[in-house]
Amino acid sequence: MKHVFLASLLAGALALPAYAADYTIMAPAAPGGGWDQTARSLQTALQEEGISGNVQVINVPGAGGTIGLAQFASQQKGNPNALIVGGYVMVGAILTNNAPVTLKEVTPIARLTGEYEAIVVPASSDIENIGQLVDKLKADPGSVSWGGGSAGGTDHIAVGLLAKAAGVDPTKINYIAYSGGGEALAAILGSQVTAGISSYGEFESQVKAGTLRLLALSSEERVEGIDAPTLKESGYDVVLQNWRMVAAAPGLSDEQKAAVLADVDKLAKSNTWQETLKTKGWADTYLAGPAFEEQLAKDIAATETVLKDIGLVK
Missing domain, CATH: 3.40.190.10 (Periplasmic binding protein-like II)
Structure with missing residues (x-):
């Protein structure tokens, strides 16, 4: 009888969904802003879709996200359960503040949204x-x-x-x-x-x-529902998007990185996330893995050039 009870207990345990990770997401900004909203929307979608059992959000504001980024890179090394939200503003802040920690110190996972x-x-x-x-x-x-x-x-x-x-x-x-x-x-x-x-x-x-x-x-093409020309069609070759991304901790193994990428991929395609994008009016600009890393490198190089041109970076 004891064996039957044990077997049914084991079967029940195996039937439970295996959660990939209990994530902690850092929003390197004060509550209420775009990065904080992104982190909390990720929290909701990861939990509601059953991708993660328990997701915490922490706020570390200051210096265009560079204070949180430095803390994240030094404290979370090798931790596959830690994520950080960031965006294009951080690229400029790293350069203008001459920040000691850059996006090279984290593991970029995906661009999620853009305005x-x-x-x-x-x-x-x-x-x-x-x-x-x-x-x-x-x-x-x-x-x-x-x-x-x-x-x-x-x-x-x-x-x-x-x-x-x-x-x-x-x-x-x-x-x-x-x-x-x-x-x-x-x-x-x-x-x-x-x-x-x-x-x-x-x-x-x-x-x-x-x-x-x-x-x-500053879009590539006219945006549906917005009555305005693009800078490009007006004769000025400028296309710019204020994107937001999610990155993982530095020092992850290929397997750990792949697991995080799989979770974020599930999230990006989920009904909860797609509904969030509609409600918030965020564009779906999902780009993940090596394709995002390549785009990020291009964005950093272009930003450095323009900030030098403006005279904000030597």
């Missing part, structure tokens, strides 16, 4: 289209003030690339960095700056309400 940059002016502005704004920039770069996020971030990079594409010296741009989206928005709406630049999501409600005029997007 395109949007260039706006207040509805009261006499600037009707992107061509008129660029004409002003060419005539006197300093007279056009740009309101956006942190210095060396995606917004700043986009303005530098646009200046370059228009034949304007990028070091002459008049970029005003604001620490939060709310501050930048207030300055744009109050006509304290000529134009504003940020991810489209930051401006969407004001564009729809008619208080901001959308001049252009």
Whole structure:
């Protein structure tokens, strides 16, 4: 009888789903922002889809993600259950802060989502289209003030690339960095700056309400449902995406890396994650493994060039 009981216990144990890992995800930013939202959305999807039994999120804010990145790289070496969320802003922050720890110190897994940059002016502005704004920039770069996020971030990079594409010296741009989206928005709406630049999501409600005029997007092609030309079709060869990614700890074996990649792949294709992308208005720009590593290397090289051009990196 004892054997039968033991056998049924064992069979029950084997029937339970085998969870790959109890993950801890670091969001190297304060709660509430894009990286934090990404980490918490990953937490929900990994648990709801049964990919992981228990997922914790921790926040380590500061210096464009570089403080969290340094902590993650030094403390999680060889830990297959540790993940970190990051993005394009981190690439710029590493270069402008001359950070001792770079993305080479972690194991890139996948690009998950992305948002395109949007260039706006207040509805009261006499600037009707992107061509008129660029004409002003060419005539006197300093007279056009740009309101956006942190210095060396995606917004700043986009303005530098646009200046370059228009034949304007990028070091002459008049970029005003604001620490939060709310501050930048207030300055744009109050006509304290000529134009504003940020991810489209930051401006969407004001564009729809008619208080901001959308001049252009930094996407490769027109985005369905958004009435604005791309910079590329307007004659400026600029395509830029503020992407977000997930990376694993340094020092993983090939098997451990493959297991994490398999979990993230399951997550990216899951109904929960796809639903999250729709709800949040995030683009599905999933790119994983070697293809992502290759793209990341290209993005880092391009960012270094433009930050040198703008004069933020020696």
